[in-house]
Amino acid sequence: MENIALLMHGFAIAFSLENMAAAIFGAVAGLIIGAMPGLGGITGVSLLLPLTFGMNPTTAIIALAGLYYSTMYGGAFxxxxxxxxxxxxxxxxxxxxxxxxxxxLPGKALNASTVSSFIGGTIGIIILTISGPLLAEAGLAFGAPELALLVLFALTSIGWLLGDDIPAGLLATAIGLMFATIGVDPALGQTRFSFGQINLLSGVSFIPLVVGFFGFSQVIDMIISGEDGAVATKVRIRDCVPTGKEIKMMLPVSIREGIIGTFVGVMPGAGATTSAFLSYIIEKRINKHRDEIGTGSMIGVAAPESSNNAAAAGAFAPLLTLGIPGGATTAVLLGGLMMWGLQPGPLLFTEQPDFVWSLIASMYIGNVICLILAFICIPILVRAISVSKKVLVPIIIAVCVIASYANSNAMFDVVLMLICGILGYLMKLADVPTTPMLLTFVLAPMLEQYVRQSFDMTRGNPSIFFRGGICWFFIVLILLVSFSPLIKNFYLKMKDKKAN
Amino acid sequence: MGYVLPGLSVLMGLYWAVKAFGYRLWVLNGPGGGLFPLIAGILAIIFGVVMIMRRYRTKKKSDFSVKSIFPVVSVIGIIIASYIIGLIPSLGVFIIAWMVFYEKEPWLKSTAVGIGTALVFYLVFDLWLAVPLPMGLFELI
Structure with a gap:
């Protein structure tokens, strides 16, 4: 009850004209930045942070937090x-x-994304309100070995995304792993596979890679197939509104994945990507419409969107109560807190209640602002992609170039995007899926780092991976996932034998 | 063309696997910098070979088209042009040229789209985000 009273006090502060303007500004900027290919939350927060230096800390964090979670809405566009x-x-x-x-059906996809983002974000904020400090303590139970097993579980689960063609999926995984090993290694800090390029010392940049493999290769494919269908379809706005049946289908998914996303967001280093991926896998496994997921299903949009927005809210628990950032964006926010003279930690809730509770209150307000803004944008976006392919293709190529360049202000990243685009197209020609490659690229460096840290903790003793309940939970899950095809085959054979 | 990627993967896999030993597989009581590259290399070799053999057996043809070279050449052209006239003008010129010569769209429409897109890029990336974009020879002015 005390938390509710403090939250109401927070609302009173957050509803001031200055703070409302900051929340709206953050949400609008975040939505635009998130929607731009190549610019994510980290870019937005980094760009806005210097502008907040002269602001009151509460107003500044409200603007930055609004920007952070509205990039999650925009990123899906x-x-x-x-x-x-x-x-x-x-x-x-x-x-x-x-x-x-x-x-x-772009409108339906955008609506599914917006509604589920709102639900996931709201769940995350409610959990943060009720149990922020407790949640942070739970997150701390995840050390390097637990996180290594969590990421390993996510990697072994890629098999569910591979479809029928296992060798093609595993080749994609190998390519992703090769890209992930470029750059400084976490063991000795030596440079690997940099080919003498300074730009590769810190590894392959995510933005040029993803723009190349997804965007540029898609453009090549569009030119060759001569398809004018998807992008040039005339869509009526009323077709974009989800039906009652679709809402009924999405609601439990959004709630379930919102809860899961919050807990994953709390874990240091896990973050929104891991939560989105896990949620998709979970729905692919347990949802009664699981066969539709992967073929263009609203559940496949709702699950990751709800989860990543919840994770963005959950990441504030360790940041505020322990001063531990969950990821790169929250690390920049931590820098902001220190810049304003605030010390995140267990005492922040008691020493700076105005700051903490007005931030949490602003998250509720910001979430509603994002929902309204996104709904306003959807008809415009749907109409924007209704333009002919003849106009859209050169614009997408131009966006691919400038988004890659803006990543690190280097033409090297444009060349990298081009190489990745060609590789992506070659993968299409060879019927090799790109998604497992990209997911491995994101997850493998985390796994390598956590495995190394775990061994460092015990001077090479692997028993650390069996140290407690959380470890065993993930070990059992990994074994189940790895051997489930064998178990399923065995079960089907036994069933056939019985029938005969 | 369907053989190119698996073939490339085998070659890359070999390079990764061989170089991995130089980065050491186990060091200071833990996995060294070479362990993950070795795993990646071995997987790429195995599944690259599997894909080549499968394609050879099924004799499946890929849908390669010369048209796929156009966007690649365009980006190379944009990169070169950006050193002469700057990045944003290069992108604007590219959009106009693509629409007029490849898509056979009218000049007026193409010019409007090209200049409009370049203007949006300028407002967002140059003015708002202050990204230091290449100016080409304009930097000398």
Whole structure:
């Protein structure tokens, strides 16, 4: 009850004209930045942070937090409409989102994304309100070995996305792993596979890679196939509104994945990408409409979107209560808190209640603002992609070039995008899926780092991977996932034998 | 063309696997920098070979078209032109040229789209985000 009273006090502060303007500004800027291919939350927060230096800390964090979670809304737009994920959590959204666009249902995909983002975000904020400090403590139970097993579980689950062609999927995984090993290694800090290029010392940049593999290769494919269908379909606005049946289908998914996303967001280093990926896998496994997921299903959009927005809210728990950032964007926010003279930690809730509770209150307000803004944008976006392919193709090529360049202000990234685009097209010609490659590229560096940290903790003793309940939980899951095809085959054979 | 990617994967896999030993597989009581590249290389070799053999057996043809070279050449052209006239003008010129010569769209419409897109890029990336975009020879002015 005390939290509710403090939250109401927070609302009173957040509703001031200055703070409302900051929340609206953050939400609008985040939506635009998130929707632009190549610019994600980290770019937006980094760009806005210097502008907030002269602001009151509460107003500044309200603007930055609004921007952070509205990029999660916007990131899905380019993934759904152009198959170019705005940031890494949106990779999963593009799997079904773009297929819906190809079916002539971009509005439905955007609405599914917006509604589920709102539900997931709200769940995340409610959980943060009720149990922020407790949640942060739970997140701390995840050390390097637990996180290594969590990422390993996610990687072994890629098998569910491979479809029938296992060798092609595993080749894609190998390519992703090769790309992931470029750059400095976490063991000795030596440079690997940089080919003498300074730009490769810190590894292959995510943005040029994703723009190339998803966006540019898609353009090549569009030119060759001569398809004018998906992007040039005339869509009526009323067709974009989800039906009652669709809402009924999406609601439990959004709630379930919102809860899961919040807990994944709390874990240091796990973040929105892991949560989006896990949610997709879970729905692919347990949902009664699971066969439709991957073919252009609203559930396939709702699950990752709800989860990544919830994770964005959940990431505030360890940031505020322990001063531990969950990912790169929250690390920049932590820098902001320190810049304003605030010390995140267990005492922040008691020493700076105005700051903390007005931030949490602003998240509720910001979430509603994002929902309204996204709904206003959807008809405009749907009409925008209704233009002819003849106009859209050169514009997409230009966007691919400038988005790659803006990533690090280097023409090297444009060349990298081009190489990745050609490779992506060659993968299409060879019937090799790109999604497992991209997911491995995102997850493998985390796995390598956590495995190394785990061994460092025990000086090479592998028993650390069996140290507690969480570890065993993931070990059992990994074994189940790895051997489930064998178990299923055995079960079917036994069933056949009995029938005969 | 369907053989290119699996073939390339085998070659890359070999390079990764051989170089991995130089990065050391196990060092200071933990996995060294070479362990993951070795795994990646071995997987790429195995499944690259599997894909080549499968394609050879099924004799499946890929849908390669010369048209696929156009966007690749365009991007190379944009990169070169950006050093002369700057990135944003290069993108504007590219859009106009693509629409007029490849898509056979009218000049007026193409010019409007090209200039409009370049203007949006300028407003967002140059003015708002202050990205230091290449100016080409205009930098000398």
């Amino acid at each position: 380019s993934a759904i409409l152009l198959n170019i994920p705005g940031d890494s959590p949106a990779i999963v959204t593009s799997l079904d989102g773009y297929k819906l666009t190809q079916k002539g």
